[in-house]
Amino acid sequence: MRRWIICILCLFLLCSSAEAATLKRGTRGEGVREMQQWLIELGYLHDEADGVFGKKTEAAVKAYQKSVNKKQTGTLTAEQADELMFLWMEITGAMEGDGLGEDELKELYPDGCAWTEAETEYCWRHFELGRLYSLLHYDLPDQAVLLLTERLVPQYEDALMALYDEWSETDPDKAAEEQEKFETFLSEHEEQMVNAYGADSAVVMKDLAVWLHSACVDLCFDLHTAASYE
Numbered sequence: 001m002r003r004w005i006i007c008i009l010c011l012f013l014l015c016s017s018a019e020a021a022t023l024k025r026g027t028r029g030e031g032v033r034e035m036q037q038w039l040i041e042l043g044y045l046h047d048e049a050d051g052v053f054g055k056k057t058e059a060a061v062k063a064y065q066k067s068v069n070k071k072q073t074g075t076l077t078a079e080q081a082d083e084l085m086f087l088w089m090e091i092t093g094a095m096e097g098d099g100l101g102e103d104e105l106k107e108l109y110p111d112g113c114a115w116t117e118a119e120t121e122y123c124w125r126h127f128e129l130g131r132l133y134s135l136l137h138y139d140l141p142d143q144a145v146l147l148l149t150e151r152l153v154p155q156y157e158d159a160l161m162a163l164y165d166e167w168s169e170t171d172p173d174k175a176a177e178e179q180e181k182f183e184t185f186l187s188e189h190e191e192q193m194v195n196a197y198g199a200d201s202a203v204v205m206k207d208l209a210v211w212l213h214s215a216c217v218d219l220c221f222d223l224h225t226a227a228s229y230e
């Protein structure tokens with residue numbers, strides 16, 4: 001699974017092995033500059049990436065640690081720096097796809113999405129969306145939420161559209177009726193949200209992602225999972 005990501009990580013570790021030490025106040029160099037760049041892009045650091053780990057960088061590292069429910073040490077071990085890099089890659093889209101073909105995915109993941117008591121189980125079509133969606137459970141800065149939802153929302157819209165198309169092959173009238181119902185509901189709901197929080201705000205985009213996620217998982221369950229229980 002995710003073989004190329006592991007390859008990239010290995011390359012990254014090889015390239016940066018000289019600076020694999022813990023990044024902390026007073027550390028300087030390319031490793032710090034790179035980490036600052038990730039923190040800036042995700043909205044934790046409002047400064048230049050100058051390669052010097054100072055007070056502002058330390059505060060940004062703590063803010064990052066707090067937002068992902070980690071202990072706020074203000075320092076990053078090599079492993080923690082990799083975790084930050086992965087978050088940055090996921091959110092900015094530097095990491096897309098896992099290089100597996102559809103047949104391989106079908107072997108690894110169930111045919112339909114399902115809700116379990118503790119979490120959502122994603123199918124082979126939607127596991128990647130689900131992985132991105134799960135990042136919204138962190139308390140990310142608005143900038144990161146916007147970056148993430150700008151990618152997530154259109155992908156959910158496409159996924160939902162594909163499900164309605166699939167449904168319409170067996171029951172075109174019902175599919176069209178339900179799709180229209182959902183779209184009307186969503187646009188009315190969004191209008192209220194936009195009036196309350198402003199267009200393109202992080203709150204509105206996150207809310208939109210939540211609704212599209214639920215609709216997608218529900219419909220996927222109805223079309224693919226429920227049938228296997230019958």
Ligand SMILES: [Zn+2]
Pocket residue numbers: 111112113122123124125126216217220221
């Ligand atoms: Zn699914």
